[in-house]
Amino acid sequence: MVALAKEKQKELVEAEKYVSEVYEAIKERNPHEVEFIQAVKEIFDSLVPVLAKHPKYIEHNILERIVDPERFISFRVSWVDDQGKVQVNRGYRVQFNSAIGPYKGGLRFHPSVTPSIIKFLGFEQIFKNSLTGQSIGGAKGGSDFDPKGKSDGEIMRFSQSFMAELGKYIGPDVDVPAGDIGVGAREIGYMFGQYKKMKGAYEAGVLTGKGVSFGGSLARTEATGYGLVYFVDEMLKHKGLSFKDQTVVVSGSGNVSIYAIEKAHELGATVVACSDSNGYIYDKEGIDLDTVKRLKEENSLRISEYVEEHPHAEYKEGCSEIWSIPCDIALPCATQNEIGEPSAKLLVANGVKAVGEGANMPSTLEAIDTFLENDVLFGPAKAANAGGVAVSSFEMAQNSSRVSWTFEEVDAKLKETMASIFTNSIKEAEEHGVPGNLVIGANIAGFKKVADAMIDQGVI
Structure with missing residues (x-):
């Protein structure tokens, strides 16, 4: 047993050394690409357990190959x-x-x-x-x-x-x-x-997100927001929780935010805040989604107009303070790095139970660490907001076969896909010694399929 433990420790050290060397080389080659380097670090740190367990990925130098665009x-x-x-x-x-x-x-x-x-x-x-x-x-x-x-x-x-x-x-x-x-x-x-x-x-299959009249898919507009809520719902159910009677804060007011609000309402939650690039609204009685849709989808107006129709609500300039509102579930759906460490600590202090990323990389590395260290359920973007690209791939399938699926068919496939992503991510986290860590689990689940294909196809 002692010898086995020492061998595993040696494999971990070698994996960490490999990751560190490749990461430093990437930083040197891309010195001014801050967002790219951040994304690389988040993923690389997660992959140490799988590299230690499967040294073939190091032998084939997968990290250095996968991090450089074709x-x-x-x-x-x-x-x-x-x-x-x-x-x-x-x-x-x-x-x-x-x-x-x-x-x-x-x-x-x-x-x-x-x-x-x-x-x-x-x-x-x-x-x-x-x-x-x-x-x-x-x-x-x-x-x-x-x-x-x-x-x-x-x-x-x-x-x-x-x-x-x-x-x-x-x-x-x-x-x-x-x-x-x-x-x-x-x-x-x-x-x-x-x-x-x-x-x-x-x-028809060259672009997705087309109008339904010329090859687009039903439910594409709703896909990312609905998929986000389906994924977070799986996280909650895994811990014996649900959206019912929970207070939710959603940043943004575009498609992702609007349809995350819609689905959260359907599951029994009360969404009390959303935002745009100028500021945010807080409605303790619950956001009136019809008003938000009319303002943002039909008239392209600012979210501040909401309080004209709902004077009991509050509008505040600036976006970051939206995370000071106490909530059970936070769904950042606006832009990258909108939740930094101070906002994450405030959310934790106010009792947040779950965070699901609807935008791409909306939480900084320090914010993610804060959530994980405080046992907050955390759904990383690459898993939680994959609903949009999932339905895009469904559109490709419909275009290839010259058929159209109903809204209900697409939505059912979306829900099934998000549940599968959660299951695979939680399984990989468990297998690699970090039970419940969906950041590591999702990164490993996504990585293994691509890395194995790269090895099978040779050095190209």
């Missing part, structure tokens, strides 16, 4: 605004890993988009896509173009110019982009039209 594409996007002036933006696509299927990942149009943001999102996408159980690789893309305040004509001309370049590198069996922040059905429609014109063919 391809990073950067291009100019020139377009003409309504005043006839030529504008120039930058476009990006990172085709990160295709070991288990064609590249798959969203497009983000937002002024914050940089190579670091695109790489962090694409790297996370590898493992998220793997967790869904579907045959899709990891990718991400976008532009520093800001759709806010632009006319439909300007957005159409930009989207067409963007696709005129991106279209050279994608295809139904090559790379299948989808929407993300700033890219909804409108933008996807414009890009699909441009791609169709370029190719002279109707390749």
